[in-house]
Structure formats: C-alpha cells, structure tokens
Amino acid sequence: xxxxxxxxxxxxxxxxxxxxxxxxxxxxxxxxxxxxxxxxxxxxxxxxxxxxxxxxxxxxxxxxxxxxxxxxxxxxxxxxxxxxxxxxxxxxxxxxxxxxxxxxxxxxxxxxxxxxxxxxxxxxxxxxxxxxxxxxxxxxxxxxxxxxxxxxxxxxxxxxxxxxxxxxxxxxxxxxxxxxxxxxxxxxxxxxxxxxxxxxxxxxxxxxxxxxxxxxxxxxxxxxxxxxxxxxxxxxxxxxxxxxxxxxxxxxxxxxxxxxxxxxxxxxxxxxxxxxxxxxxxxxxxxxxxxxxxxxxxxxxxxxxxxxxxxxxxxxxxxxxxxxxxxxxxxxxxxxxxxxxxxxxxxxxxxxxxxxxxxxxxxxxxxxxxxxxxxxxxxxxxxxxxxxxxxxxxxxxxxxxxxxxxxxxxx
Numbered sequence: 001x002x003x004x005x006x007x008x009x010x011x012x013x014x015x016x017x018x019x020x021x022x023x024x025x026x027x028x029x030x031x032x033x034x035x036x037x038x039x040x041x042x043x044x045x046x047x048x049x050x051x052x053x054x055x056x057x058x059x060x061x062x063x064x065x066x067x068x069x070x071x072x073x074x075x076x077x078x079x080x081x082x083x084x085x086x087x088x089x090x091x092x093x094x095x096x097x098x099x100x101x102x103x104x105x106x107x108x109x110x111x112x113x114x115x116x117x118x119x120x121x122x123x124x125x126x127x128x129x130x131x132x133x134x135x136x137x138x139x140x141x142x143x144x145x146x147x148x149x150x151x152x153x154x155x156x157x158x159x160x161x162x163x164x165x166x167x168x169x170x171x172x173x174x175x176x177x178x179x180x181x182x183x184x185x186x187x188x189x190x191x192x193x194x195x196x197x198x199x200x201x202x203x204x205x206x207x208x209x210x211x212x213x214x215x216x217x218x219x220x221x222x223x224x225x226x227x228x229x230x231x232x233x234x235x236x237x238x239x240x241x242x243x244x245x246x247x248x249x250x251x252x253x254x255x256x257x258x259x260x261x262x263x264x265x266x267x268x269x270x271x272x273x274x275x276x277x278x279x280x281x282x283x284x285x286x287x288x289x290x291x292x293x294x295x296x297x298x299x300x301x302x303x304x305x306x307x308x309x310x311x312x313x314x315x316x317x318x319x320x321x322x323x324x325x326x327x328x329x330x331x332x333x334x335x336x337x338x339x340x341x342x343x344x345x346x347x348x349x350x351x352x353x354x355x356x357x358x359x360x361x362x363x364x365x366x367x368x369x370x371x372x373x374x375x376x377x378x379x380x381x382x383x384x385x386x387x388x389x390x391x392x393x394x395x396x397x398x399x400x401x402x403x404x405x406x407x408x409x410x411x
Contacts, residue, residue: 003242008087009084010254010354011188013053013079013234020351032219034049034050047199047210053233070113070132077189079235092152103172105169106139107160108193113136139158143156161400162399163342168396171260188347189344189348190344191342191343193342208229219306219335219339221304221305221379222371223367228308234338259289259406260406264402265401299362300392302331302333304331318377329378330362332379346396357410365380365382
C-alpha cells in the first residue's frame with residue numbers, strides 16, 4: 001500500500017508578509033507587494049519595480065556573524081523552515097532524526113553575494129575574497145544549513161528547475177516518503193535575486209513589466225494590458241509527513257499531497273509551446289497520479305505570471321486538460337499580488353492552496369480589469385471568494401520547458 005503524504009507545517013516569507021498568517025491575510029485583502037526597487041539604485045534601468053520582502057531582519061533567526069556568511073536566499077529559507085517546524089511541532093531527536101530529510105531548492109541561488117564578491121575581487125584583489133563565498137552562495141546550502149541547524153539526518157537534497165524548482169522539491173520529497181526513505185521531510189524553496197544583473201537580464205528578455213509608475217498594478221495575469229511579470233523574492237517551507245506518522249503524534253494536518261506530474265516541453269529555452277502540450281500533460285499526469293477525475297478539482301492556483309504568452313498558454317492547457325469542467329473551475333494567480341518568486345513560487349503557492357482549503361476561501365487575481373480575448377475562464381477577479389474546497393491543483397512552469405503540477409486534497 002502506498003504511503004500517504006500530508007502537510008503538517010507551513011512557513012512563508014513573502015513580499016506581502018513575513019509569516020504564514022500575515023501573508024495569507026494580505027492575499028485575502030488583495031494587497032500588492034510591488035513597489036520601487038530599494039535594494040539597489042535602478043536609475044537608468046528599463047525596470048525599476050519589484051516585489052521585495054520588507055523589514056526582514058536575518059538576525060531574528062541567525063546570529064549576525066552567521067548571517068554575514070550566507071546569501072539572502074539562505075536567510076529566507078532558514079526563517080521559513082524555522083516557522084514551518086514550529087508550526088508542525090515535529091521533534092527531530094534521537095534515531096528519529098535519521099528519518100527526517102530536507103529538500104529545499106532555488107532557481108538561481110546566491111546572486112547578490114556573487115555580485116558583491118566580484119566587486120571585491122575587482123576592487124581589492126583575490127586575497128580579499130571571503131572563504132565563505134562558495135558555501136554562502138551555492139543552491140544546496142538552504143537544505144544543508146537547515147539540516148545542520150535542525151539535526152535532520154535523512155535525505156539532504158536541493159532542486160534547481162527554474163520556476164518549477166520548489167514544486168519539484170515537494171514532488172521529490174513526496175516520492176522519498178512514499179518509497180520509505182523518510183517519514184518526514186522539510187521541503188520548499190527560496191529566492192532572492194532582486195539585483196542589478198538579474199533585473200537587467202530579465203528586462204533584456206522583455207520578461208518584466210515596465211509599468212514603473214504603477215507598480216501595484218503591474219502584475220495583471222490574463223489582462224489584455226499585461227506586459228510581463230514583476231520579480232519577487234522570499235521563501236516557503238512545508239513539513240511533509242507520512243500520514244500514520246503524523247497521526248501517531250497528533251499533528252495538525254493542512255492537507256494531503258495526493259499526486260504530482262512532471263513534464264518537459266522539449267520546445268524552447270524560455271517560451272512555452274503554443275499548443276500547450278507540456279502544460280496540458282503535466283496536469284493530466286498529476287490527476288492520474290492522484291487517482292482523480294478532472295471534475296474532482298475545485299480550484300487551480302495557476303502559474304499565472306502576467307506574461308503575454310504564458311497566461312494564454314496556461315488557459316489553453318486548462319481547457320485541454322479539463323474539457324467542459326474548465327468553465328466550472330475557479331482559477332487565480334496570487335502572483336498578481338506577490339510577484340513571481342521564481343524558484344520559490346511553487347512552494348509558496350502550494351502553501352497558499354492549502355490555506356485556501358483550510359479556510360474555504362479562494363484568493364483573488366487582482367488587476368484583472370479587462371481579460372484578453374480567449375482568456376475567458378473564472379479567474380476570481382479582484383475579490384476573494386468563499387467556497388468549500390476538497391481538491392486543489394497548483395501549477396509551476398519554468399525556463400527550459402520544465403513543468404510541475406501538484407494535486408492537494410483535504411483530509
């Protein structure tokens with residue numbers, strides 16, 4: 001019999017709130033986390049807006065000396081993981097530690113520290129480069145440091161699949177628990193690349209919104225006036241646990257990871273295929289893995305980045321995967337408020353989907369004033385909607401044509 005996997009803890013660090021409930025309540029109010037870039041001077045850049053995490057003090061979770069050794073994305077991951085563990089009440093002690101793993105990924109990793117260290121190298125020479133440069137920037141240091149801090153001695157992994165990263169982390173963690181490699185896994189993702197080179201690079205690709213004078217209105221999925229995504233930052237961690245293990249210790253359960261799908265477009269380095277083949281197949285595979293029919297899904301937390309091509313393709317994929325039921329589904333993009341957290345997006349949106357099931361409330365898609373022709377599904381515009389949810393689905397699609405889909409169910 002397949003071991004069931006449930007979620008017993010959440011920790012969210014986002015542009016609309018530090019902490020799970022702070023983030024959730026901001027989303028239900030339809031608040032945007034977008035504003036002028038503060039982490040560097042964007043004068044002269046085509047894009048001068050982002051969704052930054054405000055008032056974050058790494059010293060709340062790390063001592064100042066330790067904090068200086070690691071990049072901002074690692075700080076976020078430690079904070080989110082500490083919150084998730086506290087929320088779950090999971091104790092990692094004795095032999096039990098060998099049955100607890102960590103799978104936390106990042107799409108890009110420690111770019112801020114890379115940029116700063118390059119400046120040090122150029123200005124002051126190679127002997128001034130800190131010995132903590134490499135461990136402070138590598139992608140698997142989120143999972144490594146969380147393992148060291150918590151004593152978790154089970155599988156210790158990192159994923160890196162662009163904007164599908166943390167959805168894949170949750171899928172991988174689910175696989176490990178199903179297969180018996182662990183009884184619990186700390187899973188998620190972190191990203192913090194609001195930096196000169198990242199913003200310039202994404203802007204050069206024409207991927208980012210240039211609505212600099214109205215940042216709070218810049219992320220507008222499915223709207224005819226959308227012009228790109230708003231780059232965001234943050235982290236999300238989930239505590240995944242084998243169902244009977246969670247029951248024995250009387251854990252609170254947010255929901256169950258019923259199934260997942262993973263596909264490749266095999267098409268283009270950054271653009272989705274116009275026939276939506278990969279996105280369609282990933283949802284169908286996730287439903288098959290969950291043992292559900294299309295009509296069982298109540299809500300989709302969409303990838304919904306606010307890019308002209310991406311939103312159109314995702315709508316087509318939903319229609320192809322769900323058939324007549326597509327018009328009955330509630331779909332929303334919380335990226336309209338948080339911006340796009342890149343590698344951390346999937347875990348954040350999985351957490352949001354679980355909260356939607358918990359409270360029976362679907363978060364809205366803000367800024368959807370004039371849906372583009374063909375984008376004609378129920379995107380829950382402007383205001384949150386109360387509705388009992390039994391099964392929800394979360395999509396994540398990334399550069400390189402990598403797609404992930406998670407199906408969650410109430411327990």
